[in-house]
Amino acid sequence: MRTTTAMLVGLSVLGVSGSGLETAWAASDSTPNILFVIMDDVGIDQMRVFGYGSVSSPSTPTIDRIARSGVRFRNTWSMPACTTSRAVVFDARFPFRTNVLGALGPDDLANSMVSPFEMTTPKLLAQQGYESAMFGKFHLALQGKDPAGDAMPHNLGWDYFAGWLDETGDPSSIDLTAGGVATDGKTYSCGFVPGSRAGGADGGACYMADGSCRNLRGVGSVPPGRLCLDAGGILDPDKRCETSPPEYLDFTRLNGHYVSPLVYNYPDGSVERVPPTDARARRFRATLAVDEAIEWINTRPEGQPWMATVSFASVHTPIMQPPVDRSLLANVRSSDMDCSDTLVQRVLSKLMLESLDAELGRLLLSAHLASIGPSGNLVYRPERTDTMLIVLGDNGSLGYTVRRPFDTSRAKGTAYQTGVWVPLIVAGPLVERPSRIVSSMVNIADLYALFGEIAGIDDVRKAVPRPIDSEPMLPYLIDPGQDGIRQWNFTQVGTNLQANGAINGPCTISSTCTQIPVTKGVCEDNNGTWWGTGLDAPDTEGAPSEGFSYCCEVDAFLVARGEEPYDISPLSAVGIRNDRYKIVRNSLKAYVSLDQPCVDTTTTEFYAIDEEIPKPQLDEAGTELPLDQLTADQQQNFDALSAQLETLLASQKACPGDGNLDLIVDQKDLDDWRHYSESSGLSSVYDFNLDGLTDAADEAIIKQNLGLQCPND
Numbered sequence: 001m002r003t004t005t006a007m008l009v010g011l012s013v014l015g016v017s018g019s020g021l022e023t024a025w026a027a028s029d030s031t032p033n034i035l036f037v038i039m040d041d042v043g044i045d046q047m048r049v050f051g052y053g054s055v056s057s058p059s060t061p062t063i064d065r066i067a068r069s070g071v072r073f074r075n076t077w078s079m080p081a082c083t084t085s086r087a088v089v090f091d092a093r094f095p096f097r098t099n100v101l102g103a104l105g106p107d108d109l110a111n112s113m114v115s116p117f118e119m120t121t122p123k124l125l126a127q128q129g130y131e132s133a134m135f136g137k138f139h140l141a142l143q144g145k146d147p148a149g150d151a152m153p154h155n156l157g158w159d160y161f162a163g164w165l166d167e168t169g170d171p172s173s174i175d176l177t178a179g180g181v182a183t184d185g186k187t188y189s190c191g192f193v194p195g196s197r198a199g200g201a202d203g204g205a206c207y208m209a210d211g212s213c214r215n216l217r218g219v220g221s222v223p224p225g226r227l228c229l230d231a232g233g234i235l236d237p238d239k240r241c242e243t244s245p246p247e248y249l250d251f252t253r254l255n256g257h258y259v260s261p262l263v264y265n266y267p268d269g270s271v272e273r274v275p276p277t278d279a280r281a282r283r284f285r286a287t288l289a290v291d292e293a294i295e296w297i298n299t300r301p302e303g304q305p306w307m308a309t310v311s312f313a314s315v316h317t318p319i320m321q322p323p324v325d326r327s328l329l330a331n332v333r334s335s336d337m338d339c340s341d342t343l344v345q346r347v348l349s350k351l352m353l354e355s356l357d358a359e360l361g362r363l364l365l366s367a368h369l370a371s372i373g374p375s376g377n378l379v380y381r382p383e384r385t386d387t388m389l390i391v392l393g394d395n396g397s398l399g400y401t402v403r404r405p406f407d408t409s410r411a412k413g414t415a416y417q418t419g420v421w422v423p424l425i426v427a428g429p430l431v432e433r434p435s436r437i438v439s440s441m442v443n444i445a446d447l448y449a450l451f452g453e454i455a456g457i458d459d460v461r462k463a464v465p466r467p468i469d470s471e472p473m474l475p476y477l478i479d480p481g482q483d484g485i486r487q488w489n490f491t492q493v494g495t496n497l498q499a500n501g502a503i504n505g506p507c508t509i510s511s512t513c514t515q516i517p518v519t520k521g522v523c524e525d526n527n528g529t530w531w532g533t534g535l536d537a538p539d540t541e542g543a544p545s546e547g548f549s550y551c552c553e554v555d556a557f558l559v560a561r562g563e564e565p566y567d568i569s570p571l572s573a574v575g576i577r578n579d580r581y582k583i584v585r586n587s588l589k590a591y592v593s594l595d596q597p598c599v600d601t602t603t604t605e606f607y608a609i610d611e612e613i614p615k616p617q618l619d620e621a622g623t624e625l626p627l628d629q630l631t632a633d634q635q636q637n638f639d640a641l642s643a644q645l646e647t648l649l650a651s652q653k654a655c656p657g658d659g660n661l662d663l664i665v666d667q668k669d670l671d672d673w674r675h676y677s678e679s680s681g682l683s684s685v686y687d688f689n690l691d692g693l694t695d696a697a698d699e700a701i702i703k704q705n706l707g708l709q710c711p712n713d
Contacts, residue, residue, distance in 0.1 A: 031128065031456055032429055033387040034307040035297075035369070036447075037360060038089075039353075039423075040082060040137060040316040043396035045406035046353060047423045050074055051613035053403045058353040062361035063425070065380050066391060068435050070427025071477060075611055076442045078395045078422045080413050080493035080573070081516065082316070083139050083169065085394040085444055090140065090156075091118040092448035092460075092468035094492060097652045101494035101572070104169050105504060105518020106144045109692060110683040112496035113141035114156055116148065117661040117685065119464045121451050122157035125307055127463065128455040133160035133296050136289030136311035139169035145683040145692075147676055150273060154265040161265035162292035163311065164285070171285065172254035173521045174318045174339065178225065179234030180250035190321060190339040191255045193225030193237045198336040200225055201237030208233045209251045209277045213241035222324055226335050229258055230323040232282030251277045256318045257285040284323050285313040286352075290359045294366040307451065310363065315352040315401065318525045319345040322355030342400050342527055349401040360391075380427075388428030388454050390447065396420055398526070399510075405615050413493065413516045415575035415584050416619045417609065420491045426477060430454065433480045439611065440476065440484030441579070445469045466661055466712060467651065487578060488644050494572035499683075499692030503571075505532015506551045508539075513551035513566035552598035555591035565591055576645045581637040582607045582619060583645065606630070606638050651713070657705035659686040665708040673699055 044050050048057045049067040051074075079085040079095060087093075087100040091114060095101045099112045114120065122132035134153055141156070143149045143165055153161035166172065176187040186199070194200035195218060206216040206228035216224040216235065228235040234249050254260060254276060262274035262281040274281045283291065293310045300306050314322070320339060337344045361378050364370035369387055370380040382389060396419040397403070399411040410416035424442065427434065445468070452460035453474035461468060469490075475482045495503055495515065504515045507523035507530055517523040520530040529537045531554045532547040540547075542561065548554050555565035570586035577583070583606055590601040606627060607619040617623075625634060657665035660672050669686075676684035676694045684694045688701045 030303060030386065031130075031305045032454055033300075033305055034125075034130075034451060034454055035363075035367070035387050035389045036307065036309045036451075037389070037391045038086070038137075038309065038311045039356060039391070039393045040311075040313050041395065041398050041401070041412060042315060042353060042393035042423065043402065043406065043411070043418060044074075044076075044393070044421045044423045045397055045403040045418065046393075046401075050423060052406070052616070056350075057403050058350045058357070060353065060357040062357045062364070062378060063391060063423075065378050066360075066382075066389060066427050067425045069380050069382050070389070070425055070431050070434050072437045073424040073426070073442045073476070074437050074439050076392075076422050076424040076444065077420045077489045077491050077575075077577075078393070078444045079491055080395055080415055080419045082137075082394050084493060086140055086311075087114050088443075088445045088469075089392075089447050090114065090121045092445050092464070092470040093118070093466075094445065094469045094490060094648075095494065096492060096649055097467065097469075099497055101492070102496050103516065103518060104139060104142050104496065105522075106142060106167050107498045107502060107504070107518070108142065108145060108496040109498060109687060109690060110141070110145050110147065110685055111687060111690060113146055115661060115685050116155045117659070118156070119466075120157045121448060122159070122307065124448070124452055124457070124460070124463060125455050126157065128305070128457065130305045130307050130455060131159050131300065132157065132307045132309075133293075134158050134163065134309040134311060135161075135293040135296070136163045136285065137169070137313045137316075138163055138165055138311070142167070142169055147680055147682070147684050150263050150271045151265060151269065154269055154271075158265065159267045160296060161263070162296075163263065163289065164260045164313070165263045166260065168518050168522055170316055170522065171256050171260060171313055171318060173256065173525050174320060175253045175255035175259070177250070177253065178229075179253060179255070180248045181234065181236055188225075190226075190337065191258060192229040193223065193235045194336045195221075195223035195225075200336075201235070204228075204235045204237040205239045205241040206231065206233045206235050207241075207245045207249055209279060209282065211245055213245070215241055221335060223335050226321065226324060229255075230284070232258075232279055256320045257313060257322075258282065258320070260285065260288075262288070284355075286356050286359045287323065289313075290363045290366075293363060297367045305455070310360075312356055312359075314356040315349045315398075317398065317522075319348045319352065319401075321348055322352050325355065325358060340527075345527075346401055349398075364389075382427040382431065382434070383429050385429060388426065388430060390450070391423070391425040392444065392447070393422035393424075395422065400527075405618075407618050407620050409512075410618075410620065413514065413569070415491050415493060415573035415586070417582075417616070418618065420575065426450070426473075430474070431477045436480060438476050438482075440482075441486040441489045441577075442473065442476075443469070443471070443486065443489055446471045446473045446486075449473055466663060484579075488641070489577050490645075490648060491575045492573070497690055499690065501690075503549060505530060505535075506548050506554045507531065508551075508554065508566050511567055512569055513554055514569040515551060515571060516569070550589050550598055552589045552591040556594055556597035559591075560594060574645065574649075576641050576648075577609065578637065578641060580608065580610070581634070581641065582609045583638070583641050584619060585645070606634070608634075653711050655708065655710035656688065657702040657708060658710060659684075659688070659702075663710040663712050665702060665705040669702050670699070673702055 148155035178188040264272040449470040450473035507528040509528040
């Protein structure tokens with residue numbers, strides 16, 4: 001049963017009250033459990049509880065309650081993209097150390113995925129006897145190029161996984177046929193048949209994947225197509241139920257956040273693949289992740305410490321209406337919107353985050369970490385639980401969903417503040433003097449240390465046999481007077497490794513050309529036009545049939561036919577800052593002229609910056625400090641940050657032939673190479689020459705470097 005905001009009062013009537021949970025809330029002397037919640041594409045601009053945003057920002061009563069019951073880290077940096085951030089969280093190593101540089105796509109090699117030889121968080125915590133599970137989005141590797149296939153989560157250390165291993169790591173595109181019922185060129189932009197006023201129907205036959213059916217009418221302003229989709233079905237508009245479902249109904253079609261192939265990894269290493277024709281795979285993603293987490297948490301043996309990662313896909317594109325919650329009037333009224341419209345998607349992203357917040361409340365209630373007060377409000381007293389709760393946004397918000405005063409043009413995917421400044425909240429029994437704010441710089445890499453510290457590991461660095469980039473965080477929780485630990489912060493994004501130097505195709509969105517979208521479908525889900533292989537949009541008429549490799553080539557093509565070129569987003573970027581200043585270094589292939597269409601270009605920008613509430617000083621275009629007119633103080637900070645950046649990037653030493661990350665090239669590498677070469681011979685971490693094969697050429701590299709010992713510093 002799902003619990004939404006409207007159902008909270010009902011739960012108190014059923015006896016789930018604050019007094020009824022006193023026993024479950026009794027603080028335990030054992031090592032705390034860890035509940036880690038990841039929000040997708042949710043920057044700090046979305047969170048009024050941090051002091052930013054406006055009245056148009058999402059309403060998040062559950063997250064607000066957690067924030068006011070714990071510690072708000074108001075100066076947290078992520079990486080600019082989802083895969084890079086998640087990799088850094090779970091292995092504590094910045095992207096330049098791992099080659100996990102950008103959001104993963106189906107063409108990226110295993111060399112740009114989290115290595116099975118990394119000391120991931122679940123492996124670290126297993127040293128302390130923890131069981132670990134992940135629910136929802138994975139996106140640390142993709143089975144198309146990972147030898148472990150659908151067993152990837154187990155291969156990286158998780159005891160249990162229930163979620164999605166999508167082709168691109170993210171939800172599929174919206175099914176514009178609404179399950180195959182669209183006819184005569186009609187499309188349904190939201191993935192369901194809308195009401196008659198929007199060209200749909202106010203009644204019809206709602207079929208389930210098992211063949212069952214019920215005749216359905218709309219309820220109030222909610223059309224039957226949406227109600228049917230919420231239930232996992234397909235509405236055949238203006239029809240009555242028949243003995244057998246019509247042949248044109250297609251339950252194999254994926255549909256954004258609503259219909260997704262589901263994968264389970266079990267503790268014994270076995271895998272269950274659940275097709276979209278199974279009712280379990282026909283649940284809204286935020287609902288599914290919470291359903292599965294509740295079941296697992298509530299079946300943990302007494303005395304067994306655990307870490308559960310609830311990895312939401314909200315509010316990642318494609319942006320869709322969440323299931324109907326009648327307590328959210330705007331949610332109900334959104335039934336007849338055009339989901340392809342950018343302004344509508346901005347509204348829907350707000351609803352998706354509010355739905356996530358309600359699901360998080362349901363999770364806390366069902367896991368007995370919170371209760372319902374006499375007035376129907378959520379009561380959360382983390383000091384009485386045995387569970388540390390961490391809530392994180394994985395990167396900045398997507399451009400057109402950004403809330404003012406943040407920068408819509410320098411958002412997710414960039415190394416600017418709006419792209420990497422994220423909400424981070426920690427609550428639980430280890431927090432001294434809750435309801436406070438920490439303004440010291442924190443990096444999401446530091447969560448790795450925090451997880452280890454919670455589990456009782458005194459020195460996390462000593463527990464990992466290779467360099468990590470994590471600084472302690474527990475001192476901030478147990479000492480309200482703790483001074484800042486980090487003296488600088490860092491972020492990075494780039495292009496992942498593909499066979500023989502290939503790269504994602506160009507995608508134009510608004511006035512910008514970017515190569516972050518990993519496929520044509522992802523480009524179009526972000527309201528973009530694809531200019532790579534398979535281009536077919538009207539704007540690309542006359543372009544080469546094979547498409548373009550780089551945005552600069554798109555600009556040259558447009559200029560040659562008399563049109564304005566696009567602004568080009570960087571192919572890679574790094575950012576580094578201290579308490580007052582920040583450097584952003586962008587690298588791209590810039591369009592210069594028809595004679596020089598593509599020129600490798602690197603720019604260095606320097607900004608003054610702070611987190612002033614409610615209007616922070618951001619690194620917006622035109623606010624950069626002129627490098628030839630810096631004051632003595634500014635020059636000193638610029639030089640110090642530049643030196644720190646160079647030292648950091650140079651700290652990762654090459655170790656050719658070492659595929660298992662033990663910092664020595666030896667017989668073990670030859671044995672591991674043989675395992676991968678004989679199992680498939682395709683992409684693996686032992687594909688040293690990056691041709692997409694694990695073969696004799698890679699074995700030769702190991703043999704050339706046998707005995708090499710690499711520094712661990």
